[in-house]
Amino acid sequence: MHIVVVGLNDKTAPVALRERCTFLPHQLDEALVTLKELSSVVEAVLLTTCNRTEVYLLTDRAKTKSAIELSMQWMSRWFGMPEERFKNHLYIYEDEQAERHLFRVAAGLDSMITGETQILGQVKDAWEFARAHKTSGKILNNLFKQAITFAKRVHHAYGLNDAPVSVAYAASVLTKKLFEDLKGKQVLILGAGETGTLVAQHFQSLGASLTIANRTLEHARRLAGEVGGRYRTLDDIPELLDEADIVIGTTSSPKPLVTASMVRTQAARRSRPLVLLDLALPRDIEPVSMEMVYAYDLDDFKKIVDDHLTARKKLAEVIETRIDEEIIAFLEWLETLKVVPVLAALQEKGQSLKERSMRSLENKLPDLDERSRRLIEKYMKNLVNQLLQDPIIKLKETAGTRDGEMLVRATEMLFNLAPDDSEQEEEANKERVSYEHRQRPSEETVKKAAERVRDHAGVVTFI
Structure with a gap:
């Protein structure tokens, strides 16, 4: 059997492409089932977030090439674009590389914000979704379980997420650079999901006045109650723009909620700056360029947070060495x-x-x-x-x-x-399950794992 990963992320594809190569919540059931039904696929897990779309496949070794080709055709149908539009932005990993990639993703080492923990929950959700739909089996179940356990362990052991540098945190850092003091500033948050909640918590701590706008009013009411803000529906956006100093998009809407024409109309009758922070994919806010309007999207935040990642990157290098041991353990289990x-x-x-x-x-x-x-x-x-x-x-x-x-x-x-x-x-x-022809762990992997055991013998016990 052969493990394969086919995907794209913020490092390989611009936001304009990523927002088209994603899945909305109501599409996931059918997408995952049709992925598993591909003739060369034995098991399948679909991971889709604001910064990555990946398929994890188990296939017969002889059918690996076919599985990769069929998965790209499947993506083409779902994304509604020819393969040529996204093929050069894909990465394809097999066996040890695929396993290493999952461990890195789960631990947050492959994220835009190194070490962030939101991706761990998303990996777990993707795996549980696949299990519920019976598209994952013994091999991928064990791999994902081991990767999730590993990620929890290293975050606890190294405190990788102790210094908050999530995208939500990056949004508050950028805003503080634009405004000396956020107390009393009117912040409109579009969406009351996980990202919207993180954003609301960060801006509440900075003393901003919050308004939560959401498609489901009850969810907006719940979050507003937690952070001491107001709540409205998405239909009220044109009215809310008049009073907002900062607008932050965090929904999963397939179409922009704040259009360029809305921003131009609103900006024409105000004399103070308007900051637009789009954390959503697909984007909640249409790109716009005009005086007194400062617009940023996901790709901009990658540049902003670089200064906050030095310590995390040092820890990440240590954690990378642990992955060698995990891969060997997984291959031994196989x-x-x-x-x-x-x-x-x-x-x-x-x-x-x-x-x-x-x-x-x-x-x-x-x-x-x-x-x-x-x-x-x-x-x-x-x-x-x-x-x-x-x-x-x-x-x-x-x-x-x-x-x-x-x-x-x-x-x-x-x-x-x-x-x-x-x-x-x-x-x-x-x-x-014939693994005779599967590649053994590379000599480099075995050597590095052995060196770690020798170097730390009697000094460090890994929890």
Whole structure:
């Protein structure tokens, strides 16, 4: 089997392209199901955020090229544009590179704001969404679970997110550069979701007067109650622009909520500056250029936060080395899958032996009372379990090693576990999941992981 990632993000594609290469919440169900239905795809997870759109695929090694091509055709249909428009902005990772990429994404190392934790929740949501729709299976489930656990661990161990530099925080930093004091400034926040909530909390701490505008009034009311602001609907935007000093877009609207004509009309009848901060993708605010109007979008924030990332980048370098160990652990787990069908067959053999022996005993002793029958069955079960205990333990302990492979073959031969017919053989092959042709971890990865163990032996214990 082969793990593949195909995607684009803020490092490979401009915001004008990213806002077209994304999925709205109501599209996710159908998009994910149709992705999984591609002929070469065995498992699939779809991760889409304001700064990235990625598909994680499990496919047969022989069909990897086909899976990549079909996934790009699938993107073309969903994005409503020819492949040529976005193909050069895609990155494609396979096997170890794909696994490393997911660990980096989950830990926030690949984010616009290094170390931010919002992406961790988004990765978890994407995985749980795939599990709920049964598009992910044993392999991707284990990979995502391990990546999420790793990200939580390193954030806790290193305090990577202690210095707040999220996009929401970056918006408040930029605003403080434009206004000496935000106390009393009228801030209009479009959207009451996760990003809108973070923005509201930052600007509340700076003393700004907040108005929350949202499509669902109840959600606006809830957030306004938390931050001590007002709440309105999105239909009130033209009116609210008149009094706003700062407008911040955070919704998932497919079309701009603040048009260029709205801004021009409003700016013509005011003498104070208007700051437009667009954190949404697709963009909530149409691009506009005119005097006394200061407009910024997601790409602008990347430049603003660079000064706040030096410490985080140093920590990120340390965390990068931990990923080598995680990849080796994941590959070792993959190797253990080979032993699973043998263990199941061994236990089934023992169960079958016990049942046959009990039937034979009951035929020879028809007058056996129920209490005696249960007692004999219990002891027979214990005997079979004890007989198989040592082989099972040894198979588990040596899984993923050369000795383990030899032991698997020996167990199959000694206990006559080979399938009896072609149909059973096919089932066994499916369960076995062939990784013989999968690339082993690179020598560099193994070497770096080994060096870390030597360098920190007796000094640092990783939690």
